[in-house]
Amino acid sequence: MGELRTRKRGKNWEYSFEGARIDGKRNPISKGGFRTKADAIAAGTKAKAEYDQAGRVFTPTTISVADYLDYWFENYVKKHLSYNTQRDYESKIRIHMKPVLGKYRLASLEPDIIQLWVDDLKIKKGLSKSMISNSLACLSGALNYAVQPCKYIKYNPCDYVKIPKVPVNRDAQAKADYILPVEEWETILARFSDTHFYLPLMTGFYAGLRLGESYGIDLLEDVDFENRTLSVNHQMQKRSNKTWILCNPKYDSFRTIKIGDELLNAFRREILNRKKNMLKYGQYYLKTYLTDDGTITQARADITVPYKEIWPAAVKESGELTNTDSFKYCVRVIHYSLNNPLFHHHCLRHTHGTILAENGAWPRTVMERLGHKDIKTTLERYVFNTNKLQSDAVDIFEKAVK
Numbered sequence: 001m002g003e004l005r006t007r008k009r010g011k012n013w014e015y016s017f018e019g020a021r022i023d024g025k026r027n028p029i030s031k032g033g034f035r036t037k038a039d040a041i042a043a044g045t046k047a048k049a050e051y052d053q054a055g056r057v058f059t060p061t062t063i064s065v066a067d068y069l070d071y072w073f074e075n076y077v078k079k080h081l082s083y084n085t086q087r088d089y090e091s092k093i094r095i096h097m098k099p100v101l102g103k104y105r106l107a108s109l110e111p112d113i114i115q116l117w118v119d120d121l122k123i124k125k126g127l128s129k130s131m132i133s134n135s136l137a138c139l140s141g142a143l144n145y146a147v148q149p150c151k152y153i154k155y156n157p158c159d160y161v162k163i164p165k166v167p168v169n170r171d172a173q174a175k176a177d178y179i180l181p182v183e184e185w186e187t188i189l190a191r192f193s194d195t196h197f198y199l200p201l202m203t204g205f206y207a208g209l210r211l212g213e214s215y216g217i218d219l220l221e222d223v224d225f226e227n228r229t230l231s232v233n234h235q236m237q238k239r240s241n242k243t244w245i246l247c248n249p250k251y252d253s254f255r256t257i258k259i260g261d262e263l264l265n266a267f268r269r270e271i272l273n274r275k276k277n278m279l280k281y282g283q284y285y286l287k288t289y290l291t292d293d294g295t296i297t298q299a300r301a302d303i304t305v306p307y308k309e310i311w312p313a314a315v316k317e318s319g320e321l322t323n324t325d326s327f328k329y330c331v332r333v334i335h336y337s338l339n340n341p342l343f344h345h346h347c348l349r350h351t352h353g354t355i356l357a358e359n360g361a362w363p364r365t366v367m368e369r370l371g372h373k374d375i376k377t378t379l380e381r382y383v384f385n386t387n388k389l390q391s392d393a394v395d396i397f398e399k400a401v402k
Contacts, residue, residue: 015044066102111160129166178342197330199313204348206263211345219311253371286319
């Protein structure tokens with residue numbers, strides 16, 4: 001914009017400068033009433049800087065990486081990302097980024113500095129490849145925001161950084177790849193058959209749902225007994241204020257999937273038991289409601305609540321809501337009482353997809369059933385490279401050439 005100008009009008013001083021043209025016409029910005037020329041210059045300099053920065057709260061050339069990360073977290077992460085992602089990013093920023101990169105100016109952050117930081121995550125901290133990759137992705141997301149829409153820097157230096165080769169942690173890999181044997185599944189199911197963990201286990205194994213999706217089922221709306229389908233419309237998540245909400249499933253992977261007798265009968269049994277418990281507890285039974293902003297709330301049966309009633313898949317006998325944090329107890333019991341340290345809820349999903357693949361299901365069908373955002377995840381990460389499939393491939397080839 002134009003230069004700052006001052007002039008005396010009567011006894012007082014005024015500053016002015018040219019703003020952006022509007023409809024091709026000049027747009028002078030001015031303010032008067034200052035007692036001295038120095039006062040007008042000081043106020044005008046500040047006003048022009050604020051105008052030129054278009055509302056920015058700092059000068060990009062002087063801001064530190066630490067302060068910029070705080071700015072990005074408050075203005076982007078908290079507004080657009082889930083609570084779990086917020087917690088993950090806050091931890092990475094606090095533990096891994098700020099202690100090393102925070103001292104640099106944002107404008108001077110170059111690829112070589114970030115490469116040294118990434119290498120040290122491996123050499124000095126011994127982090128896994130996935131943790132290093134996720135930490136770099138977090139920083140890259142922050143710097144992408146600095147490029148666009150903020151225009152604080154011209155390019156993202158993370159684009160030129162390479163992830164170092166990290167030896168595979170065999171224990172962690174074994175847990176990530178774990179497929180639950182049928183006999184182990186039967187033991188787990190027998191242990192939790194009369195608990196509020198039963199449906200989250202069943203929907204993981206028989207429908208391949210994520211943990212949050214299992215807890216996000218509304219028995220009143222999502223289960224269609226006539227058409228034998230289950231609709232995945234929500235996932236349960238925790239907000240930063242410790243309240244629980246129902247929000248869109250991961251990747252907005254809304255889907256309606258066919259389900260069989262085992263899961264349908266489990267839903268029927270839960271609905272019947274819940275009706276019995278409502279009669280048993282009467283006015284003291286806790287009903288569950290969904291507010292307009294997606295917050296889950298509860299109230300006694302004798303209290304009128306102006307919100308939509310829902311029937312979450314997992315509640316205690318009294319109707320008290322359980323959540324994904326509650327499932328940690330189930331996992332601990334399986335680890336220590338049932339002696340299966342490899343178990344995690346996601347292994348049910350992994351097992352579901354793998355059983356489908358090994359028995360001839362089309363990859364596209366498995367992808368849609370699991371709610372993956374693309375077929376690559378289905379093919380590479382989950383299901384289509386087991387020992388059985390490798391053996392089948394050998395048999396197919398040998399039969400073909402005989």
